[in-house]
Amino acid sequence: MIVDIGADALTIEPLHQRGKVCVNPRSHLHLLPPAPLGQLKLYESTKEFKEIILLCVENDALLRTYVANILIAVNPYFDIPNLYGPEAIKSYKGKSLGTLPPHVYAIADKAYRDMKVLKMSQSIIVSGESGAGKTENTKFVLRYLTTTYGTGQDIDERIVEANPLLEAFGNAKTVRNNNSSRFGKFVEIHFNEKVQIVGGFVSHYLLEKSRICVQSSDERNYHIFYRLCAGATEDLKKKLRLDSPDHFRVRAQILHLYVQSCGEKNK
Numbered sequence: 001m002i003v004d005i006g007a008d009a010l011t012i013e014p015l016h017q018r019g020k021v022c023v024n025p026r027s028h029l030h031l032l033p034p035a036p037l038g039q040l041k042l043y044e045s046t047k048e049f050k051e052i053i054l055l056c057v058e059n060d061a062l063l064r065t066y067v068a069n070i071l072i073a074v075n076p077y078f079d080i081p082n083l084y085g086p087e088a089i090k091s092y093k094g095k096s097l098g099t100l101p102p103h104v105y106a107i108a109d110k111a112y113r114d115m116k117v118l119k120m121s122q123s124i125i126v127s128g129e130s131g132a133g134k135t136e137n138t139k140f141v142l143r144y145l146t147t148t149y150g151t152g153q154d155i156d157e158r159i160v161e162a163n164p165l166l167e168a169f170g171n172a173k174t175v176r177n178n179n180s181s182r183f184g185k186f187v188e189i190h191f192n193e194k195v196q197i198v199g200g201f202v203s204h205y206l207l208e209k210s211r212i213c214v215q216s217s218d219e220r221n222y223h224i225f226y227r228l229c230a231g232a233t234e235d236l237k238k239k240l241r242l243d244s245p246d247h248f249r250v251r252a253q254i255l256h257l258y259v260q261s262c263g264e265k266n267k
């Protein structure tokens, strides 16, 4: 699948071709090297990829755009300086959609303002293929809401800091994403009558349990497993019978072969 954004300014290949960027010659990015009309120019190296993305950011080109109230955001795959920092958070506070360049903070702020004005719960749906940036954008929304509309008490930090814990148990390396969420998340943020954050609740769905014993090649078990192998106390390691992760990978593969051979016998 190809993600095509904005006014055809930039086309980014899917994750398995990470690092390749096509720039549409009909786009408004005049600073880019020209290509014959109708042909996409393909940039292969990571360096060129970064340069193009930064160029787009500097020239306010469409890495993010709106379709009505929907934000379409392309994952740049590297940190863009100041894009999500404290200054950006401050600048989007109370601003209507479209006042400032498209941003996930603008969506978060709109949801907050609609909730306040309409006195109704609001939902933000984050959708995309694996590696599109759903998890990161969800965290940006949480960070924005807690920073801008929190009470300044430790509940704000607790909401944000629950994520590393959830990710440890529910995220793993896959061929498409080094930090792939292997479960669905429904995050609720609760506000009081002064429209300040007073709590949160996370429901989880459909954790990929099979990954605990079998992983495809080039994929890994849940992060927590490696963290425990690397950092648990000797006592805990003994209790959980933990060893080097490599040792367990062999066992997982043996189990995988065993399951496969059982399947073949049953044919």
Ligand SMILES: Nc1ncnc2c1ncn2[C@@H]1O[C@H](COP(=O)(O)OP(=O)(O)OP(=O)(O)O)[C@@H](O)[C@H]1O
Pocket (backbone or CB within 6 Å): 075, 076, 077, 078, 079, 080, 128, 129, 130, 131, 132, 133, 134, 135, 136, 137, 177, 178, 179, 180, 181, 182
């Ligand atoms: N806005 C961003 N800026 C910089 N890097 C980003 C951004 N969004 C995502 N990334 C990078 O891309 C990686 C994949 O993003 P993320 O985990 O959010 O994808 P996802 O859509 O949640 O994937 P999955 O469905 O597999 O869980 C992140 O680990 C991060 O390195």
